[in-house]
Amino acid sequence: MATKTESTELDSFVVAGPSGLYAEACVWFDLAKPNQVLVVKFKTWVEWYNKARFSVARIKPPAPSFCADTYEVANSVRDELNKSL
Numbered sequence: 159m160a161t162k163t164e165s166t167e168l169d170s171f172v173v174a175g176p177s178g179l180y181a182e183a184c185v186w187f188d189l190a191k192p193n194q195v196l197v198v199k200f201k202t203w204v205e206w207y208n209k210a211r212f213s214v215a216r217i218k219p220p221a222p223s224f225c226a227d228t229y230e231v232a233n234s235v236r237d238e239l240n241k242s243l
Contacts, residue, residue, distance in 0.1 A: 168243045169200060171223060179207070190222055
């Protein structure tokens with residue numbers, strides 16, 4: 159039987175809003191523009207977040223899979239990317 163630490167489920171894409179830690183880090187490292195809504199793989203984001211949240215240094219985030227100007231566009235792209243999984 160698989161445990162929660164084993165990666166048995168598929169990774170999915172999620173939408174990250176423009177005011178969160180991830181979006182702010184992406185802007186800092188020139189991976190996105192301010193106020194953009196980002197699409198990123200969930201497990202990749204979680205791995206980065208777990209390193210970055212307690213770090214005193216800035217840790218470069220994983221590049222977003224897509225940057226959008228609205229939630230509507232970001233959600234649409236996320237849905238399309240998740241269909242391929």
